[in-house]
Amino acid sequence: DVKSMLSDLQNRDERLFVVTIVMMNFARTNQKLENTIAQISSISNRHNCQVKRLSHQQEQGLVSVLPLGVNQVEIKRFLTSSSTAVFMPFTTEELFIDSANSLYYGLNALSQNLIMADRKKLKNPNGLILGTPGSGKSFSAKREMANAILVTDDDVIICDPEGEYSNLVKQFNGEVIKVSAKSKDYLNPLDINMNYGDGDAPLKDKANFIMSMLELVVGGSGLTAAEKSVIDRCLPKIYQKYFEDPKPENMPILGDLYDMLLSQEEGVGRKLATEMEIYVKGSLNVFNNRSNVDLNRQLLCFDIKELGTQLKKIGMLVIQDQVWNKVSLNRGSKSTRYYIDEFHLLLKDPQTASYSVEIWKRFRKWGGIPTGITQNVKDLLTSQEIENIFDNTDFVLMLNQASGDRDILAKKLKISPYQLNYITNSNAGEGLLFFGNTIVPFIDKFPKDTMLYKLMTTKPEEAK
Ligand SMILES: Nc1ncnc2c1ncn2[C@@H]1O[C@H](COP(=O)(O)OP(=O)(O)OP(=O)(O)O)[C@@H](O)[C@H]1O
Ligand SMILES: [Mg+2]
Known part of the structure; x- marks a missing residue:
């Protein structure tokens, strides 16, 4: 011995x-x-x-x-x-990052210690919030964004398909932008800033966006080479005045592009102009105005509840573009958090899906922190882009799961049967937090007699 x-x-x-x-x-x-x-x-x-x-x-x-x-x-x-x-069987994995920018994510369900984490410390700050309806997904997102606003100076942008974030946003002095055919809140899709895009040619990246938008307008098989050339020729002309004297009144609008296309010699110019007429002079002309909303606030919420099917694709594209605008403005000076509720809706459609994947791949380098929120794990997992999204996500907040989804997720994220208990029939605000290689079970019992709770709840009787 x-x-x-x-x-x-x-x-x-x-x-x-x-x-x-x-x-x-x-x-x-x-x-x-x-x-x-x-x-x-x-x-x-x-x-x-x-x-x-x-x-x-x-x-x-x-x-x-x-x-x-x-x-x-x-x-x-x-x-x-x-x-x-052997005599200390009570060791638990803790998640506590001691940094000025750490945010609160609840209590560790095993040790009751605080969970404090800073997503910016992750290799990839991209995040997903998954759970059944009513499990507390939107609530967790709201809690994180409220924290972020109080603790950090990050900008926060929300894409809100249910129109449920406006109370919270207004309380924090943010701007709620209703995007719909009837709305009087205007967003100009041609808005550009000198930092836009990847390099020193903002117009090149803007041209990409305008082409994708016109592709949606013409539909079918998209733009022909001749049409693309004509558009490419027109763009520098309509931006010329703004580039010479960058004041808001000089920012071009869709109508300017329409007139410029009409005045081209080729027939394709007139054809394109006719195709976009409904968005300039017709009933869907809501995007033919200079922006009249304050896009410089720290907290922005795009309420797309009333965005009809006709405008859905274009509307989403315009919003994503405004998000890029903001991220490029903030690049190097501060982070931009972007929350996308009902994320699976965006992944259904190829156009918006590829735009979302772009965000997942490139946002990080620009100081962006995107978060997708969805109840529909099956839709999410059957989307073609899902590998790209999961591989680039180091933060997952997993709330109660439906049994089918639970099995798929367990395989995908290697969750042990013991850990699965925390996402099986769990209460609202309880689940597993994946943070890089760390997995901690968490509980967040948000006190109900607070002003924040009243602003964040979605239970109809409480929201009233
Ligand atoms: N951490 C929490 N503490 C206390 N109550 C909570 C917590 N999280 C959620 N709840 C309660 O659960 C309700 C539903 O939460 P939430 O709106 O986040 O659901 P959801 O998962 O977004 O559902 P849906 O998929 O339908 O949008 C909230 O209104 C709130 O009353
Ligand atoms: Mg919700």
Whole structure:
């Protein structure tokens, strides 16, 4: 025994500890006390250990058990590191990042310690929030964004298909932009800033966007080479005035592009102009105005609840473009958080799906932190782009899951059966948090008598 202990110490990096183990038992009556002690003795005997009563040493035992840092019990044993570690079965994985920008994500369900994390510390800050309806997805997103606004100076943008974020946004002095054919809030799709795009040619990237938009307008097989050339020729002309004198009144609008296309010699110019007429002079002309909303606020919410089917694709494209605008403006100076609720809707349609994947791939380098929120894991997982999205996501907040989804996710994210308990029939605001390689079960019981709760709840009777 001594030889093997010596070899442990010399070769296996073990240390020697002097250990005293004292347990304290409480009970209401003497009888109950005797019962539990008998129980404990029989369990430990079964495992070849002996439990001794501290007869005539009860006081010293009590003093040693209290967290005072004194040991008055003389019984000591020498144990190696690994043998000592056996007596601490309560170790849990913690997530606590001590940084000025850390945000609160609830309590660790095992240890009850605070979970504080900073997504910017991740290799890839992109995030997903998954859970069944009513499991607290939007609530978690709101809690994170409220925290981010109070703690950091990051900008926050929300894409809100249910029109449920406006109370919170207004309270934090943010701007709610209703995007719909009837709305009087205008967004100009031709808005450009000098930082737009990847390099030093903002117009090149803007031209890409305008082409994708016109592709949606003409539909079918998209733009022909001749049409693309004509558009490419027109764009520098309509931006010329703004580039010479960049004041808001000089920003071109769709009508300018329409007129310019009409005045081209080729027939394709007139054809394109006719095709976009409904968006300039017709009933869908909501995007033919200069922006009249304050896009410089720290908190922006695009409410697309009333965006009809006719405008859905173009509307989403215009919003994504405004998000890029903001991210490029903030690049290098601050982060931009972008929340997309009902994310699976965007992934259904190839055009918006490819735009979303673009965000997932490139946002990080620009200081962007996107978060997709969805109840529909199956839709999400069947989308063609899902591999690109999962591979680039290091933050997953997983709330209660439907049984089918749970199995798929368990395989995909390697969740152990024990961990699955935390996302099976769990209450609102409880689940698993994946943060890089760390997985912690969390509980967040948000106090209901607070102003924030009233602004964040979606239960109809409470929201009223
Ligand atoms: N952390 C929490 N603490 C206390 N209550 C919560 C918490 N999270 C959610 N809830 C309660 O659950 C309700 C539903 O939450 P939430 O609106 O986030 O659901 P959801 O998952 O977004 O559902 P849907 O998929 O239908 O949009 C909230 O209105 C709130 O009352
Ligand atoms: Mg929701």
